[in-house]
Amino acid sequence: MAEKNSNIDLVFRNGLQDYEVLPPVDEWANISSSIHAGKNRRYSFMGSIAVVVLIFAFAGSIIWMINSRFSEIINNNRVITLNQTNAPSVNNALISSEAETMPTILNEIIVNSKNNKNIPSTDELKALDISKTRITYIEDATEDIAIRRNSLTPITTFNIPNIPDKTSNRKVFEIKNVATEMEEHEKWKFGATIQPAYYSKFNFNNDDAGRDYINEENVAFSYSGGISFGIELGKRLTVQTGLSFNSLGQEINGVASFAGFAKYNDSKSASDFSITTASGTIKSTNRDIYLADNGNVPRVITLYTMDMFDPLKANLNYIANSIIQNMKYIEIPVLVRYKVVDRRLDINMVGGLSYNILVSNSSYIKSDGIKYTIGSTEGLSPVTLSSSVGMGMEYRLSERMTFSVEPLLRYYVTPLGGLTGSNIHPYSLGILSGFFYNF
């Protein structure tokens, strides 16, 4: 057999030389994930929730352990005090009445009874917020008088001249009165809150179209922040309202975008590309951006289909394969907070409703730090109602300042927008945290 190019060889060589077959649409995603495996893996939504819960549980455990350890030391000191033969009677009376008068201990005064140092006067105790102060006598204190404030380490030491009569019972009653007075004053609270959250959606109709759209709409980082007012209706019940700015976002996958389309775009229409999403229809007003379906769900509606216009052949610059959809709301919440555990570290249950007023919405493409604005979403409801439920902790930083951390599940009772045939309700899981001033 002669080694020459047969005619049939040339037919196939020439015929197939420039032949192209488009690979399946998800092939690049597979290749990309293989290339970047382990470098920048996208965490799943449930994985993120698990991490948040674990961090919260870990932080709670640490605080609880510190709290328990502090209480244990105080309790040990109390035993020493009771065994003191030279301890003044006022101290026993004070300690025995602690449970009723001091629900939260912020300060601890340690008095060295061995060298016969004495407790501060009533006025001095008032200055130290006596309603939250415990006095303990110990034999081997290194300081004459030490104050511990939310810490196991003494932070202030001092000597008090002209000590009043330590055996008088009068001080006990005065301290009780001070405590009652202080508690009555703390009815209002004002603070600032922030809530990072993950946002996603339920589809109650479970129709194919709705499910397919949601599957290609990734959860994205959302946040809210604002000011908050609260009033205590009882020892354990607080009603809270305020004003927050709320930003929701999601990433629409499977929409390829190309820059440089303006010179080919002869249309007089205000919008040449529409992108259907589970929350409404994005209308593109950027005439320089060409958009095409590149996912499992056809969602781009345009006259410039790939049959009519090939962005690669036209040398348009590829930007990305996703669009960010963002909506901003002013939120007016009404939350009810019930204190389940009433200690220095409170445990609260929270629930309530919020009105969300749409103030703006935008859609854009982000690639390599550059933001290409596309347009906005049509069909969004101007006002939506959401409900929230959660459980959290409130930690007393000082007499008047508290810090709260509350994982909160928010469910939108009314949908943000409409997708025909679907019944899609968004939800978010976030951590509401804030500082409050009590007065």
Add this chain to the structure above:
Amino acid sequence: MNDIREIIKGCLEGNRRDQELLYRRHAGKLYAVCLQYAESDEEARDILQDGFIKIFQNLQNYKFEGSFEGWMRRIVVNTALEKFRARHNLYRVDDIDPADEPEAEPENEDYAGLEAADLLYIIRELPPKYRMVFNLYAIEGYSHKEISQMLNISEGTSKSNLSRARSILQKKVNLYTGIRKSIING
């Protein structure tokens, strides 16, 4: 249009947009190559995926000498060969007695109407060992000596497989062009 040097530079720096751009520019042609060699669409996807991973991993070895497309094509063909060897390594493709060679099919000079999609379809109908030799010899331009080393067969087997492949292809091409003519002529 971004210059290929800039795109390669971006890929080497880990720029995902350049990586995707490189893929989208060349995936169509390379996937067609994969389909020529693969025994199924699934295997073609595997070859394309493994091939592109090798391309990105070895991009720093491309010295801008010769066609970049040709360099990528060689990587994809080598990937296809690896798949073929892995699939066929359980048995050796034995030498065939030249007496078994089929008689040459009369060549038809009229290939009008045969489109690339038809040619790809025809070539994919060949038995794997014939298809591999035909692709490597007729399309890629390797010699029988090189093919014998690539496929672990003798040069005689390579020649014989090529002959059989040509004969089968010629028959199918004649069949296709005959059908097309009869359709056109009513």
